[in-house]
Amino acid sequence: MKIAENTFGSRYHVDEKGFYGRFGGAYVPEMLYPNVEELQTNYLQILRDPGFQQEFEQLLRDYVGRPSPLYLAKRLSEKYKANIYLKREDLNHTGAHKVNNTIGQILLAKRLGKTRVIAETGAGQHGVATATVCALMGIECVVYMGSIDIQRQAPNVARMRMLGATVVPATSGSKTLKDATNEAIRDWINNPVNTHYILGTAAGPHPYPDMVSRFQSVISEEIRKQLLEKTGKPNPDYVMACIGGGSNAAGAYYHFLDEPDVKLIAVEAGGKGVNSGFSAATTQLGKLGIIHASKTLLMQTEDGQITEPHSISAGLDYPGIGPLHAHLYETGRATFLNATDDEALQAAYELTRLEGIIPALESSHALAKLGEVGFKPDDVVVVCLSGRGDKDMETYIRNLPANTGDNA
Template sequence: MISEKNTNQSFTLPDANGYFGMFGGAYIPEMLHRNVEELRSRYLDIMQEKMFVEEFNQLLRDYVGRPSPLFLAERLSAQFKTNIYLKREDLNHTGAHKINNAIGQVLLAQRLGKKRIIAETGAGQHGVATATVCALKGLECIVYMGEKDIERQAPNVARMQMLGAKVIPATSGSKTLKDATNEAIRDWINHPNDTHYVIGSVVGPHPYPDMVARFQSIISEETRWQLKEKTGHELPTHVIACVGGGSNAAGAFYHFLEDIAVQLIAVEAAGHGINSGMSAATTKLGKPGILHGSKSLVMQTDDGQVIEPHSISAGLDYPGVGPLHAHLFKTGRATFLSATDQEALHAAFEVSKLEGIIPALETAHAFAALHQLQFKPSDVVVICLSGRGDKDLATYMQAIQMNTGRLKV
C-alpha cells in the first residue's frame, strides 16, 4: 500500500525537474503549464495525506481485491527447469494492473477539485479502469481510443460504454495509442479548469512518470513480502514484465530497483521483426527525442518524425517508452528484450495450456522471454501477469483458425 514515508533512491525517484538521468522533464505547450504545474506542486503532498492513503489502500483492498496472488506456476516451472511465480494482476477488478493507477489518479483529481476526467487507452484496460473509478465516484469520463484499437478491442469498448464513459475514436495517424494520446492532450488544452487527464502509463510530462510508478509500485511491494512468505527470501533472481509505455513493468520493478542482484527483464513488442518496419521495439530502434511531453527514447526518422509502431498487442503499440525505462536501459540496470507477434502468440497458447491461464497479448510478450533466457534450477523468476486475455480472444481465435500459435508439448 502507499506509505506516508518517502525514501530517496537513485533509480526510483526523478530529480527536482522530473528527470531520470537524461530522460524525463516536462515539454508542454504554454496552455498546459498551469495544469501540469498544479499537479507537480501538489501530487506528493496529496499522496502522503493520511486520509488519501487510507482511502486508496481501502479501495485497493475492498474494491480491487488486493493483494493479488503470487502463484507458483508448477508446470511452466517444469518446462523451463526453474521456479516461476506469476504476479496475478489479471485477477484485479477490471482484469489488469491499470486499476491501481486509475484509483490513485481519480482520488487525486477529486482533491484538486476536478469534475471531468479524460483518458487515453490502447488495449482498453486503462480506459475500462478509468471508467470504472469514475462510475464509482460519479465523475464524467471521456476516453480517447484509436479507431484501429476500437475495432480490435471491442469487448473493452463495450465495457467502457456500459460504465457510462464516452469513447471518442482517434482517426489520425496510425489510429492507435499514440494518436489517442494526442487527442486527449488537445482536449486537456481546451478544458484546463475542470478536467484532469489520467495518463495510463509512465509517460508524459513530469510528474506523471513518477506518479504512475508510485501508484503501480504496489505490485513489487506485495511481491517482496509474498516471496518472503513462500520462499523465505524477499528477493527473486529475475523480474520479467512487458513494456510499451511501461506502467506494469515500473510497478513490478519499483521495489527491486536498488537491489542490483535482481535481474530486471523488460520485453518490448518486435511486431513482424525488429527491422521489418513494423515493430514497436523502442530501445532497439529509438533515439532521444520528445514525445507526449517528456524526453525519452522515441522511434523517429532522422528529421524527427515519429515512426508508426506496430504490434499485435494494442497496449504495446507505442513508438516510445517511459523515461524511467529509458534510464534503466541507458544505464544497463534493466535488460531489454523483444518478442515478435508470432512469439507472443506461441507463448500465450503455451501458458494457457500449461497453467489454465489465458494471458493478455501484452503479457504474452513477457512470457515469450522465457525462451530467450537461461535459468538455473535454483532461480526464482517473477513474471508480472499484467492482464487477462478475455479482450484478446478474437485475435487468439483468428490465430487458431490460421493454425498459428499452436502449442506442441
C-alpha cells in the same frame, strides 16, 4: 499497503526536476503549464496524506481485490527449469494492472476538485479502468481512442460505454494510441480548470511517470511480502515484465530498483521482427527525442517525425517508452529483450495449456522470453502477468494452431 515514499537521491528514481538521468522532464506548451504545474506541486503531498493512503488502500483491497496472488506456476517452472512465480494482476477487477493507477488518480482528481476526467486508451484496458473508477465516483468521463483501435477492440468500447463513459474516436495521424494521447492532451488544453487527465502509463510529462510508478508500486511491494512468506527471502533473482509505455514494469520493478542482486528483464514488442519495419521495440529502434512532453527514446524518422509502431498487442503499440525505462536501458540496470507477435501468441497458448491461465497478449510477450534468459534451477523468477486475455480472444481464436482445440 503503502504508496512508496520519496526516493529522491536514488539513482533510478526521478530527481527534483522530473528527470531520470537525461530522460523525462515536462516539455509542455504554455497552455498546459498550469495543469502540469498544479500536479507537480501537489501530487507528493496528496499521495503522502494518511487519509488518501487509507482510502487508496481500502479501495485496492475491497474493490480491486488486492493483494493479487503470487502463484508458483509448477508446470511452467518444470519446463523452464526455474522457480517461476506469476504475479496475478490479471485477477484484478477490470482484468489488468491498469486499475491500480486509475484508483490512485481518481482519488487525486477528487482532492484537486476536478469534476471531469479524460483518458487515452490503446487496447481499451486503461479506458475501461478509467471508466470504472469514474462510475464509482460519479465523475464525468471521456476516453479518447484511435478509430482503428475502436474497430479492433469492440468489447472494451462496449464496456466503457456501458460504464457511462463517452468514447471519442481519434481520427488524426495514424488513428491509434499515440493519436488518442494527442487528442486527450488537446482536450486538457481546452479544459484546463475542471478536468483531470488520467494518463495510463509511466510516460508523459513529469510528474506522470513518477506518479503512475508510485501507484503501480503496490505490485512490487506485494511481491516482496509474498516472496518472503513463500521462500524466506523478499528478493527474487529475476523480475520480468512486458513494456509498452511501461506502467506494469515500473510497478513490478519499483521496490527492486535499488536492489542490484535482482535482475530486471524488460520485454518489448518485436512485432514482425525488429528489423521488419513492423515493430514496437523502442529501445532497439528509437533515438532520443520528445514524445508526449517527455524526453525519452522514441521511434522517429531521420527528420524527427514520430513513426507508427506495430505490435499484435494494442497495449504495446506505442512508439515511445517511459523515461524511467529509457534510463534503465541506458544504465544497463534492466536487460531489454523483445518478443515477436508469433512468439507472444505461442507463449499465450503455452501458458493456457500448462497452467489454465489465458493471459493478455501484452503479458504474453514477457512469458515468451522465459526460455532465453538462462535461468539456474534454483533461480526465483517473478513474471508480471499484467492482464487477462478475454479482450484478445478474437486474435487467439483466429491464430489457433492446427493441433489445438477439439480432438473429436
